[in-house]
Amino acid sequence: MSIKMAKLQKSIDKRNALIKATIELVNNNGFHATPMSKIAKMANVSPATIYLYFENKQDLVNQTYIEVKTEYTKYAFATYEQSMSVEAGFKLIWNRIADFKLKECEHAMFLAQCDNSPMIDEDSRNEGIKHLQPLLDLWARGKAEGIIKPLSDYLLYAYAINPLSFLMITQKRGAFKLDKTHLEEAYQSAWSSIKVCE
Amino acid sequence: MSIKMAKLQKSIDKRNALIKATIELVNNNGFHATPMSKIAKMANVSPATIYLYFENKQDLVNQTYIEVKTEYTKYAFATYEQSMSVEAGFKLIWNRIADFKLKECEHAMFLAQCDNSPMIDEDSRNEGIKHLQPLLDLWARGKAEGIIKPLSDYLLYAYAINPLSFLMITQKRGAFKLDKTHLEEAYQSAWSSIKVCE
DNA sequence: TATATAAAAGTGAACGTTCATTCTTTTTTT
DNA sequence: AAAAAAAGAATGAACGTTCACTTTTATATA
Structure with missing residues (x-):
């Protein structure tokens, strides 16, 4: 044994x-x-x-993609619980994602490159999307409670989550430094763009 | 002749x-x-x-990138004038960019792929960035007037402009359809995330 | 327990193909 | 007729993948 x-x-x-x-x-x-x-x-x-x-080179990169994507979403949702309020849950997940993208920068960059090129099979790409379900569920709850704008998930993702990819890549290219203050500002922008205004 | x-x-x-x-x-x-x-x-x-x-393949793709990027920014700023108010100017530019990404989808996708992979020389990439100056100037004015949050240009770009790339690519993959309503909603999200709240 | 055998894991060299680029020749323009 | 532009065939390098072989590990037998 x-x-x-x-x-x-x-x-x-x-x-x-x-x-x-x-x-x-x-x-x-x-x-x-x-x-x-x-x-x-x-x-x-x-x-x-x-x-x-x-099996071959394509299989290697597909499997790498799925592995990294899984690691990413596991980290993102690790401390989230459904009992949390929508706002607290979103803030938590957002910060975990930001955390991952800064700490596991190499992995996040790999995902970004895969997501923006024809490098990955469509099957593997779809496989990767599934892992985001907890966030989509949270948003559904937020919409039901009237806390989050009734937008399509794609729009919410585009404004709440995706900008982090851009910031991470830009920082990696040395254009600027993403510090604690920037991150807090980024979160406020993200939340502003998807929350229902009072 | x-x-x-x-x-x-x-x-x-x-x-x-x-x-x-x-x-x-x-x-x-x-x-x-x-x-x-x-x-x-x-x-x-x-x-x-x-x-x-x-000269060679790299030169071909570099020149293609710069050419498309130039076309893109020319379109984005074609009808913008410095005499416009910050809010009107931003709305105009944002809509022109959205328009370009939907109409010249192939070109926008090419730019997105270049911007997210090591395909392009750094020199060509920097060359492309310069063309965005009018937007950065507008933002500087907006910050001075207290209309736009005092964030770094990278943050503003990440939340106001970059999400359009994500939406365009996602739509191109057939996940959903970006219609007029979606675009108006997207604009509201973009503006919400960078404007100073009253 | 010691030894023989089978299976699995691992390797370096080689194969066939593809590719970017160049060379030589032909066509077009002036 | 000279020069420029274009073409197609040729070339050498690089690549993904496979092959024949060796080493390691597991199992069976005595």
Whole structure:
């Protein structure tokens, strides 16, 4: 048993190393400018070994996307509970997302690049969208309670969440620094744009 | 003279055809999955001819980016005048941008993909940013008049303009339809998030 | 427990293909 | 006729993937 565990552990390490290398290289060079040979080298593995874990290059990047997206949404909703008020829930989730995008910047950039290019299969993309359900449910509740504007989820997402991606990427390019004050301001803008005005 | 004009005209036509083909193919397949041979074929030109107009593939995509970005900002500011009030000016520019993103969807998608991947040289990216100056000036005026929140331009852009990219891409993927009502709502959200509350 | 055998994991080199770019030739323009 | 523009074929490099082989691990047998 413990022997089998050790063996399995080893394999997962290699898979993780491959996914990590994929994220880093795709971030810096883009999908098609990232050869399998480089991914293998960075993961300290033979190119052929990649094909023991993934069907092909497309499968590797699809799986990487879903893995990172899952990690992202898990983090976003980790401390959220349905018993919270709409405003408190939204503030919490928003801050967790902001937190993730700043702390796990590399992962967030990878997601952004995938979301804005034809790099990912549509199936994998749809798979990734599902994970946002708790936020959509929260918004539905907010609309029912008359706290959140009765807009389509796409509009709410565009104004409440997506701007964080832009800010994170812009900051990563060195244009400016996102500090605590900026984040508080950003949250106020986000909330202003989706809350019902009194 | 008229012959020379005709000749020059012909050349520009070829250049335009190449840029048009680049946009379409890169939109559908991504930069590195778009071979020069296909660009040539779509533009009805020999692969070798591309190199009469562009140094290499990178130069082709850089020039395409700058050309589209210029067209975009020209459209955005075409009817704007400095004599307008801040609110009227912003509303006008915002609507022109929305208009462009919906009407020239292919071009807007190309810009979005460039802006979110390492496909474009940093120099070309910076070149593209400059064109937004009139909007930044408007915001500066708005802040001075106490109409617009005293936020960094990056924050204002993230909440007022960037969401349109997300909406355009999402609509293009067929997730929903951006009609007049949606656009009016989107504008209200944009304005809510950057205006000073009374 | 020690050894033999089978299976699984891992590898480096090689293959066939594709690609950006260049070379040589042909066509068009002046 | 000279020069410029365009074409198509050619080239060398790079890539994703596969292949034949080795090493490691697990299982069975004695």
